[in-house]
Amino acid sequence: MIGYVLSRLARAAITLLVTVTLVFIFIRFSGDPAAALAPPDAPQEVIEQYRRALGLDQPLWAQYTGYLGRILQGDFGYSIHSGRPALQVFLDRLPATLYLGGTALLIALVLGLSLGAIAALNRGKPIDRAVMGFSVFAFAMPNFLFGLGMILIGSLAFQVYLGGQGAGVLAPALTLGLASMGSYARFTRSSLLETINKPFMLAAEARGIPYRRRLIRHALPNASIPLVTLVGLSVGSLIAGSVVTEQVFAWPGVGQLLVRSVATRDIATVQFLVLAIAATMITANLIVDLLYLVLDPRIRVR
Amino acid sequence: MRTTRRTLLASAAAIGTASAFRPLAALAQDARPDLVIAVDNLWETMDPVIGISTSGGRVHTNIFDTLVRRNRWEDPDGTELVPWLATSWERTSPTVWTFQLREGVKFHDGHVMDAEDVAFSISEQRLWGDEPDAPRGTRYVAGIVRVEAVGPLTVEVETERPDPSIPYRMVTPIGFVLPKHYYEEVGKDAFGQNPMGTGPYKLVSFDPSTELRAEAFDDYWNGPVPASSLTFRIVPEFSTRYAGLAAGEFDVIVNIPSDQIEQVRNTPGVRVMEKSIENYPMFAFNTLETEELPNNPLTDANLRKAMVSAIDREGIAAALWDGATFVPAPFNFPEYGDYYDEGRKARYGFDPERARELLAQSDYDGEELIWHIVRGFYPNYEVAAEFMVEQWRDIGVNVRIRIVDNFSLAYQRPFHLLNMSMSSEFSGDPYRPLWLDWGPNSSRATAAHKTWKPTERFLELGERFAAAQEFEERKAAYLDLVEEWENVTPGMYLWRNVVSYGVREDLDWDPGNDSVTVFDRLYMG
Numbered sequence: 080m081i082g083y084v085l086s087r088l089a090r091a092a093i094t095l096l097v098t099v100t101l102v103f104i105f106i107r108f109s110g111d112p113a114a115a116l117a118p119p120d121a122p123q124e125v126i127e128q129y130r131r132a133l134g135l136d137q138p139l140w141a142q143y144t145g146y147l148g149r150i151l152q153g154d155f156g157y158s159i160h161s162g163r164p165a166l167q168v169f170l171d172r173l174p175a176t177l178y179l180g181g182t183a184l185l186i187a188l189v190l191g192l193s194l195g196a197i198a199a200l201n202r203g204k205p206i207d208r209a210v211m212g213f214s215v216f217a218f219a220m221p222n223f224l225f226g227l228g229m230i231l232i233g234s235l236a237f238q239v240y241l242g243g244q245g246a247g248v249l250a251p252a253l254t255l256g257l258a259s260m261g262s263y264a265r266f267t268r269s270s271l272l273e274t275i276n277k278p279f280m281l282a283a284e285a286r287g288i289p290y291r292r293r294l295i296r297h298a299l300p301n302a303s304i305p306l307v308t309l310v311g312l313s314v315g316s317l318i319a320g321s322v323v324t325e326q327v328f329a330w331p332g333v334g335q336l337l338v339r340s341v342a343t344r345d346i347a348t349v350q351f352l353v354l355a356i357a358a359t360m361i362t363a364n365l366i367v368d369l370l371y372l373v374l375d376p377r378i379r380v381r
Numbered sequence: 382m383r384t385t386r387r388t389l390l391a392s393a394a395a396i397g398t399a400s401a402f403r404p405l406a407a408l409a410q411d412a413r414p415d416l417v418i419a420v421d422n423l424w425e426t427m428d429p430v431i432g433i434s435t436s437g438g439r440v441h442t443n444i445f446d447t448l449v450r451r452n453r454w455e456d457p458d459g460t461e462l463v464p465w466l467a468t469s470w471e472r473t474s475p476t477v478w479t480f481q482l483r484e485g486v487k488f489h490d491g492h493v494m495d496a497e498d499v500a501f502s503i504s505e506q507r508l509w510g511d512e513p514d515a516p517r518g519t520r521y522v523a524g525i526v527r528v529e530a531v532g533p534l535t536v537e538v539e540t541e542r543p544d545p546s547i548p549y550r551m552v553t554p555i556g557f558v559l560p561k562h563y564y565e566e567v568g569k570d571a572f573g574q575n576p577m578g579t580g581p582y583k584l585v586s587f588d589p590s591t592e593l594r595a596e597a598f599d600d601y602w603n604g605p606v607p608a609s610s611l612t613f614r615i616v617p618e619f620s621t622r623y624a625g626l627a628a629g630e631f632d633v634i635v636n637i638p639s640d641q642i643e644q645v646r647n648t649p650g651v652r653v654m655e656k657s658i659e660n661y662p663m664f665a666f667n668t669l670e671t672e673e674l675p676n677n678p679l680t681d682a683n684l685r686k687a688m689v690s691a692i693d694r695e696g697i698a699a700a701l702w703d704g705a706t707f708v709p710a711p712f713n714f715p716e717y718g719d720y721y722d723e724g725r726k727a728r729y730g731f732d733p734e735r736a737r738e739l740l741a742q743s744d745y746d747g748e749e750l751i752w753h754i755v756r757g758f759y760p761n762y763e764v765a766a767e768f769m770v771e772q773w774r775d776i777g778v779n780v781r782i783r784i785v786d787n788f789s790l791a792y793q794r795p796f797h798l799l800n801m802s803m804s805s806e807f808s809g810d811p812y813r814p815l816w817l818d819w820g821p822n823s824s825r826a827t828a829a830h831k832t833w834k835p836t837e838r839f840l841e842l843g844e845r846f847a848a849a850q851e852f853e854e855r856k857a858a859y860l861d862l863v864e865e866w867e868n869v870t871p872g873m874y875l876w877r878n879v880v881s882y883g884v885r886e887d888l889d890w891d892p893g894n895d896s897v898t899v900f901d902r903l904y905m906g
């Protein structure tokens with residue numbers, strides 16, 4: 080079991096290093112950041128001054144080792160535009176994103192699980208078909224389209240503006256949660272159906288355990304294993320997953336910051352954001368892997 | 382200079398009326414609107430020079446004042462200078478300009494502005510020394526060698542050579558007056574996050590990721606301030622800005638994509654303004670033979686002239702802009718007042734016959750020419766480029782468009798044509814677009830992505846133009862220089878750039894032909 084944990088940790092560390100390296104390389108080969116920062120008609124001296132300020136005049140390997148060294152000391156550099164630490168810029172935006180992503184996850188979980196369960200328990204009936212039809216729609220609907228549609232209808236038909244934080248989190252969270260709600264519903268349905276038809280459920284029924292208890296204590300925990308993986312992925316993409324939704328709803332979170340930083344070649348911020356996104360994803364995966372140990376005793380044996 | 386007796390009187394009268402109305406305005410204060418302006422972006426720092434940008438420019442003049450201002454509230458092109466924080470200016474020696482400052486102007490903390498603040502704002506350390514705090518202002522301070530407060534309200538600006546453009550430069554971002562005491566106390570980064578000036582609105586809060594809020598500064602020297610507060614709110618997606626405007630959440634939105642103008646215009650309760658501004662999208666021909674482009678057919682002026690003659694610019698501009706802008710003859714820009722000649726036409730206008738003749742005189746034999754264009758940077762540019770490629774095909778020139786994501790990719794050779802735009806800059810004459818942007822020190826001629834080498838004659842004429850002090854002499858040199866530029870034809874101007882605003886119908890506000898937005902009593906009814 081210790082071997083399992085250690086190998087997962089090592090894998091996480093390697094993934095992180097590869098991410099850091101790739102970001103470092105890509106951002107330097109997608110055009111000169113100094114030239115992108117200066118106005119298009121800036122004279123050469125101005126571009127040179129930016130280059131020095133960014134340390135881009137040093138050889139590539141020196142930039143890379145320096146960068147790794149600073150990361151290890153917890154120094155993620157400064158946003159070139161505001162002069163504030165990249166970490167601080169990120170933390171300022173994080174609550175808005177967590178609020179949006181968390182609400183969306185909650186909506187997706189509650190609605191997805193209930194709809195999936197309803198469909199499973201009414202298998203083959205019209206309500207099952209309706210729920211599954213809806214979940215395919217929810218999964219297939221691009222969220223920028225759904226979000227924009229909602230905003231435009233709200234404004235043109237009802238004179239209500241749904242963008243920004245003033246209008247509340249519901250509209251963007253619904254948009255963001257729609258797709259995962261669809262996949263939760265489908266997974267819940269199939270997983271629950273599979274479990275309900277297992278022999279141990281029959282045995283439980285034979286022992287005279289009441290229906291509700293069989294469903295809640297016996298079927299649901301067993302059906303939840305694939306769902307944990309799915310939810311783990313959603314948690315992992317909590318920070319990066321809302322880029323489009325934030326853009327559409329003018330929601331001032333990390334997603335918007337990422338788009339803007341890439342567009343303005345704010346190197347330190349982009350590097351840190353990608354790092355933070357990768358770290359969240361890796362951590363979530365790690366936690367899911369470790370959760371398996373709890374949920375599935377068979378893994379502990381290996 | 383351009384400060385005529387009329388403008389002086391007009392602004393004095395305007396200021397007089399304003400003070401007379403002040404008590405009335407105070408009574409009506411509650412009726413003032415809280416304006417919300419939905420923008421695509423906010424620059425991360427509001428230092429008006431470090432943050433030179435379109436998105437910053439929409440805010441700066443509401444918080445800061447420049448020494449001199451252009452009058453766009455009566456004339457959309459703003460061809461006249463108006464005394465602003467400087468009440469007058471004169472040349473006290475061939476190389477020295479002396480500015481007299483307005484008395485009793487207060488910064489938002491109540492501190493009274495004086496010559497020290499002005500000298501600090503244009504200082505060596507901030508703008509024009511080696512490695513200045515705000516390098517983006519370099520272009521505007523070229524030639525300045527001394528800035529000094531010589532009296533409590535008197536400042537001298539000395540230049541290396543006699544320079545008639547100094548008062549004009551004080552309308553650019555370097556003319557904004559910053560509070561020395563506060564700037565030095567907090568430093569440039571903190572100042573950019575918490576800017577303070579003498580302008581009509583006083584900062585309440587600024588978060589570069591969401592919004593900037595400012596409230597009316599009731600001690601404003603040129604009050605009353607017409608809105609109770611301003612909020613510049615970031616809404617990156619156009620449809621969302623539009624929805625907010627239609628729902629009455631926003632009073633003003635910026636940047637309407639040109640294919641959406643009609644839809645916005647047809648929305649009840651909403652008005653659209655399209656303004657042509659002082660920036661001209663164009664392309665440069667790569668006229669040089671380089672390592673990456675050894676047999677560049679564009680070294681031949683006949684081919685370049687043929688290509689320019691093949692394009693129906695008026696037709697393209699009319700189709701894409703529906704009258705919102707126009708096609709200028711090279712360097713013939715209306716913002717240059719007396720230098721502008723409405724009748725002057727481009728030497729190589731649309732003439733397919735002539736294009737074919739010129740092409741026949743060249744050595745071009747059908748090789749593919751590559752045109753680098755930055756994605757979405759200039760509105761309608763890509764669409765126009767598609768038309769132009771077809772018109773070139775008609776005369777037998779083969780051009781391929783390569784769309785790239787940013788300028789540094791566009792600058793990577795090899796390329797035959799390169800997209801760019803030229804700002805005209807208000808310096809009273811076409812010195813910048815013609816000589817600074819195409820002369821021997823321009824990036825066109827010196828940068829890694831240079832596209833031409835000025836001819837001997839161009840250099841000679843340019844020197845003559847730069848040295849001329851009298852209008853007639855200068856204008857003659859200017860016309861000769863333009864002629865030489867057209868003889869070479871190192872590029873082609875497309876049209877005057879356009880910005881658009883969607884505005885709540887009952888808001889009486891007009892920014893003039895500018896991307897800068899000001900919500901003071903002169904621009905707002």
